[in-house]
Amino acid sequence: ERKYDDIISRFQEYLRINTAQPNPDYFAAAEFILSQAKSLSLEFQVLEFVKGKPLLLLKWPGSDPTLPSILLNSHTDVVPAEPLKWSHPPFSAHLDSHGRIFARGSQDMKCVGLQYLEAIRRLKASSFRPLRSIYLSFVPDEEIGGHDGAEKFTDSDIFSSLNLGIVLDEGLASTNDKYRVFYGERSPWWLVIKATGAPGHGSKLYDNSAMENLLKSIESIRRFRASQFDLVKAGFRAEGEVVSVNMAFLKAGTPSPTGFVMNLQPSEAEAGFDIRVPPAADESALERRISEEWAPFSRNMSFEFKQRVSGRDGTGKPVLTVTDLSNPWWALLEEAVEKANAKLGKPEIFPASTDARYFRQRGLPAIGFSPMANTPILLHDHNEFLDQAEYLKGIEVYESIIKAYASYVGPGGKESSKDEL
Ligand SMILES: CSCC[C@H](NC=O)C(=O)O
Ligand SMILES: [Zn+2]
Ligand SMILES: [Zn+2]
Numbered sequence: 046e047r048k049y050d051d052i053i054s055r056f057q058e059y060l061r062i063n064t065a066q067p068n069p070d071y072f073a074a075a076e077f078i079l080s081q082a083k084s085l086s087l088e089f090q091v092l093e094f095v096k097g098k099p100l101l102l103l104k105w106p107g108s109d110p111t112l113p114s115i116l117l118n119s120h121t122d123v124v125p126a127e128p129l130k131w132s133h134p135p136f137s138a139h140l141d142s143h144g145r146i147f148a149r150g151s152q153d154m155k156c157v158g159l160q161y162l163e164a165i166r167r168l169k170a171s172s173f174r175p176l177r178s179i180y181l182s183f184v185p186d187e188e189i190g191g192h193d194g195a196e197k198f199t200d201s202d203i204f205s206s207l208n209l210g211i212v213l214d215e216g217l218a219s220t221n222d223k224y225r226v227f228y229g230e231r232s233p234w235w236l237v238i239k240a241t242g243a244p245g246h247g248s249k250l251y252d253n254s255a256m257e258n259l260l261k262s263i264e265s266i267r268r269f270r271a272s273q274f275d276l277v278k279a280g281f282r283a284e285g286e287v288v289s290v291n292m293a294f295l296k297a298g299t300p301s302p303t304g305f306v307m308n309l310q311p312s313e314a315e316a317g318f319d320i321r322v323p324p325a326a327d328e329s330a331l332e333r334r335i336s337e338e339w340a341p342f343s344r345n346m347s348f349e350f351k352q353r354v355s356g357r358d359g360t361g362k363p364v365l366t367v368t369d370l371s372n373p374w375w376a377l378l379e380e381a382v383e384k385a386n387a388k389l390g391k392p393e394i395f396p397a398s399t400d401a402r403y404f405r406q407r408g409l410p411a412i413g414f415s416p417m418a419n420t421p422i423l424l425h426d427h428n429e430f431l432d433q434a435e436y437l438k439g440i441e442v443y444e445s446i447i448k449a450y451a452s453y454v455g456p457g458g459k460e461s462s463k464d465e466l
Contacts, residue, residue, distance in 0.1 A: 052163055052440070053146070053433050055081070057138035059155050060148035065125045065136075066188050074121040075099045078183050081162050085169060087181075094197035098185040102203070105165060107178040107451060113210025114178040115450045118400060119158030120187030120194065120215075123150035130427045144433045151431040153424035154215040156439065157415050158183055164443035175451035180207055187400050190352070195400035199407050211374040211410050211450065214401040217424065218417035218431075223390035224382065224442075227413030229365040230395035230402055231285055231321035234331075235293070235351035238262055238340040239315040247308030256297060258344045259314040265338050266290055266318065285394025286323050288331065293317040317351070323394055324356035324363035354398070358406065366410040368392045373453065374410055381449035385442045387418070416442045 062073045075091060078101050082089045088104040101121075107114065126135035126149040133139035135149040148155075161181055168175075186194035198204055219225045240262070242255035273287040297314030299306040322328060340348035358364050368375050375392075382389050395401070395413050404411040416439035423429040 049433075049437060052437065053140065055163070056156070056159050056436060057140070057146065057148075059159050060138035060146070060150055061136055063136045064122050065149060066122055066186075067125075069122045069185065071097065071099055071121060071185055074183070075101055078103075078121070078158075078162075081159075085162065085165055087165070090203075092198070092201075092203065094201065095185075095193040098193050100185060100194060100198055101181075101183040103181040103183075105175055105179040105451075107175040109176050110178060112177045112455060113208050114180055115447070116207065116209050116212045116404075117161040117179065117181045117447075118195070118212055118214045118404070119154050119161065119181075119183055120185070120191075120400060121155075121158070121183050122185055122188050123153065123155070124188050124425050125149075126429075127427065132428055135429070140433065145430040146433055146436070147428060147430045149429055151429050152218055152415070152417060152420070152422075153429070154415060156417070156431055156436055157215055160416070160436070160439045160443050161447075163440045164447050167440065167444050168447060173448060173451075175447075177210070177451050177453065179447060179451055180209070184400060190398075191400045191403060195403045199403040204407075209404075209409055211412070212401065212404040213446075214404070214411055214413050215399050216395070216413040216415040218415065218420040218422045219390065220419070220421060221390075222418050223388045224414065224416050224418055226378070226389050226392050227285075227395040227401070228368050228392040229285075229324045229356075229363070229405070230398055230413070231289070231323050232354040232356040232402070233398050234320040234322055234353050236318045236320055236335065236339075236348060237315060237351060238318070238335075238346060238348045239313065241313050241345045242310075244312040245310045247310055249310075253345065254310045255312055255314040255345070256310060258346055259297070259316060261344065262339045262346065263292075263316060266292075269334070283393055285396045286325075288323065288326060289319075289321045289396070291319050293319050321396065321398075322356060324365055326356070328355060328357065354402070358408075364402065364405045366405060366412060372410055373455075374412070374450070377449045377453055378412060378414070378446060381445040382442055384449075385445040387416070387438070387442055415439075 063070050064074050082103045090102045092100045128134050133147040138148040140146050184194040216227050217225050240255045240258035242253050242258050270290045276282040276287050294317040297311050299309050299311050340346040379389055401411040401413050417435055
């Protein structure tokens with residue numbers, strides 16, 4: 046049908062803009078989003094907290110500006126792709142004969158950003174009028190930590206003035222027919238451990254070489270990794286509920302024009318790890334493990350964090366969005382998804398990091414949700430794709446959610462009575 050062709054074409058147009066880190070074409074993306082905002086008669090602002098990194102803030106004003114508003118967040122950047130390893134070029138948005146759209150960002154998360162807009166297009170066409178204001182933010186730099194994007198945004202006076210009640214942000218594809226939904230996320234700790242030791246002849250067996258010192262740590266880290274992974278494999282814990290540790294790099298050896306010197310034991314060696322810490326984890330116990338077992342001074346080792354985000358708030362409480370009846374937005378979401386003939390899975394902890402952490406740190410409820418069911422999880426992978434039917438279904442789901450959120454009267458209001466919730 047013609048109507049759907051236009052929707053898919055707009056999605057493809059957004060996907061074709063190369064916003065891959067480390068050189069995203071942010072202005073092309075901004076221009077595209079602005080053209081959409083104008084065609085929908087939304088209010089808009091281009092915020093440039095950092096030069097060259099525009100953040101677009103769109104608004105559909107509600108009829109009662111005193112009520113807390115809704116923020117629909119998405120990031121405009123994507124991770125790089127290796128074009129030669131893809132079956133279709135990553136910025137072609139190729140639609141294959143099965144209806145799959147191949148592109149970097151098709152799952153993470155240009156789909157969501159545009160689904161918000163398409164849902165609003167449908168609501169406007171149906172003459173729906175929001176009670177609460179709806180904001181949409183298209184933010185830069187999520188894939189590199191969000192420091193020049195969501196972090197600056199949430200620190201700004203403009204952000205405080207939005208009077209937000211709820212934020213929606215990204216989730217993950219689901220391989221079954223229930224959408225995944227997230228109420229918290231693990232915190233990234235990027236750890237570099239360094240070993241020093243006496244250099245020596247490559248033939249000599251001696252204690253305390255830098256390599257031996259580092260390898261002892263690596264063995265210990267791998268035992269810990271296995272213990273955590275075993276909990277997941279045995280079904281005792283979900284992916285987001287254990288500490289993950291993966292080696293990101295290894296750096297050691299004495300370079301030579303033909304590679305590395307083979308008969309010299311180096312005096313320095315280091316390794317880097319991507320560690321993800323669940324919100325409820327004992328952060329000080331983990332830090333003790335790092336300093337006592339993984340990088341002990343007694344073994345000539347030192348460590349440094351390239352990133353150490355805490356999953357706790359100022360009072361030491363894990364930063365989580367409440368998922369019981371005390372959070373009306375949660376019940377409204379479940380109900381709205383069901384109204385669109387879809388289902389939500391059990392709330393989970395997001396295994397990686399998203400901009401949602403900045404919103405939650407501000408004390409706002411934030412829900413991670415990307416409506417992609419029966420879809421392989423391909424974010425950051427080769428051949429990332431989304432089925433067009435799944436994309437269109439997601440628009441209906443957001444239409445239902447936005448309608449429910451924007452109409453929510455609030456505690457005491459007629460639509461928040463017990464039987465409604
Ligand atoms: C630590 S900031 C990096 C954020 C990134 N987000 C998505 O993949 C991640 O690695 O989880
Ligand atoms: Zn993302
Ligand atoms: Zn990503």
